[in-house]
Amino acid sequence: MIAASLLPVDGAQSATRLDSLALCLLVLTGLVALAVMVMMIVFCVRYRAASNASRAGAREKDIGLEIAWTLIPLLLFLGIYVWGAIDYASLYRPDPAATPIFVVAKQWMWKAEHRNGRREVGVLHLPLGRPVRVVLTSQDVIHSFFVPAFRIKQDAVPGRYTAIGFTPSRAGEYQLFCAEFCGTEHAMMTGKIVVMPPAEYARWLAEGPRQPGMAQRGFALFRSYGCSGCHAAGASVHAPILANLLGRRVHLQDGRELTADEAYVRDSILVPRKDVVAGYEPIMPSFAGQIGEEDLLAIIEYIRESGHEQSTERP
Ligand code: HEC
Ligand SMILES: [Cu+2]
The missing domain is CATH 1.10.760.10 (Cytochrome c-like domain)
Known part of the structure; x- marks a missing residue:
């Protein structure tokens, strides 16, 4: 599909859900706009002053029609709201049982610590198919943790914890960006997300430099x-x-x-x-x-x- 090829790959369940929501909203609003436009043009031509199309039987009032065109869009768009609210909650009120991974942002790098004490800078390894919760904070100014392939973004604020939850759904490497202007080297504040199968992730966690858990x-x-x-x-x-x-x-x-x-x-x-x-x-x-x-x-x-x-x- 065109829409799909314009977007980065979907590396997490959050991405798939957000894409369907965005597509649904696009189609729905597109159809409404199209219907209004088509009817407007048809009526402009057909009932222009010079036309002798019959004007007989025009209805002054039609309560049924009015209710229908008020209620149907209302329900449709309320449905979209509920859908969006559920997706929003799953990102920003993440399941407390999801595996926490701690990310500290600092001018101009991303530092991560996994629960067993394994640390990394500029790279973040994640297990495939497991819900994770990235808990963020910053050592200096506000940064923003942005992974386009997961369609997620969350601010890292000094003196405060913020969190975002998601489930990686496709193994591979993805780009991490800082999405909040944070100083001269803001544009260089990127990182790599590596999603690996759980067994491989467990092996990765167990090896390499780390301090006590x-x-x-x-x-x-x-x-x-x-x-x-x-x-x-x-x-x-x-x-x-x-x-x-x-x-x-x-x-x-x-x-x-x-x-x-x-x-x-x-x-x-x-x-x-x-x-x-x-x-x-x-x-x-x-x-x-x-x-x-x-x-x-x-x-x-x-x-x-x-x-x-x-x-x-x-x-
Ligand atoms: C002088 C005794 C004392 C010391 C020392 C102390 N606490 Fe507390 N802490 C309390 C009391 C009493 C409460 C309950 C009243 C309150 O919420 O302030 C509490 C509440 C808490 C709570 C909230 C608990 C809950 O059930 O919601 C946390 C978390 C906590 N302390 C962590 C710590 C940590 C970590 C340290 C050490 C860095 C620490 N405390 C040192 C007495 C102490
Ligand atoms: Cu930054």
Whole structure:
């Protein structure tokens, strides 16, 4: 198809879905525009002042017709809205169970860390057919993580986590761009996405340079920063147990309720007064300025993993 050959290949399920939505919208609006144009021209010619076409029997009012041409387009376009909203939610409210991969943007490169501690710069390896969630942040200015082959784009903002979820559906190599002007070498801030079959990806993860797994590093940090003094199971301070926190519903003191994600945990550490958990005193000190981005990510991974150990998911 012409449309298909104009677009980059679809390397992820998100791309296939977005393409069908865009095509559907194009066809629908095209048909509406065409129908209006054709009728306009036909009526202009047929009933022009000089023509003697019969004007008898013209209807002044037709409620049925009016309702039809209001209701049918309304339903069609509301349908498009719902379709778009569902696709949007699957990208920007990704499944908390999807494999997280951490990407830190910085002038002018992309740095990634996988859960076992394998790191890479300028390249991002992903498993084929597995839902992943790229968790982004920036060390300096706003960047934007843009992969045309996946039809995804998400800002990387300093001091905040953003995330985007997708499932790579075709093995191969794709281009990664920065889509937010971020300084003189913005145009050079590109990278390569490599989608490989899960077994190959697992092999790739296990080899090559890496530091201790993120969770393992996070555990050491959790102790050295004194978090365990309050949060460990046997601590004398009344503080929540953090196991299984990620993805859990949290009730806050002010009555709000939210689902704990990376951004929530990050804020709990840096701005503890912002979201105080119901039933606890706001005694947790802020660690803003003390814990670096990469250490924060490691602590979050430790909290996630400590949940898994207690459930029966793992051998
Ligand atoms: C002085 C004791 C104390 C220390 C030290 C402490 N916390 Fe807390 N923390 C608390 C208390 C009490 C709460 C519950 C009240 C609140 O939300 O502020 C809490 C809440 C949290 C929450 C939200 C929990 C939930 O169930 O939603 C997270 C996440 C957290 N702490 C992580 C950490 C990390 C990571 C560290 C170390 C860098 C740390 N805390 C250090 C006492 C502490
Ligand atoms: Cu950039």
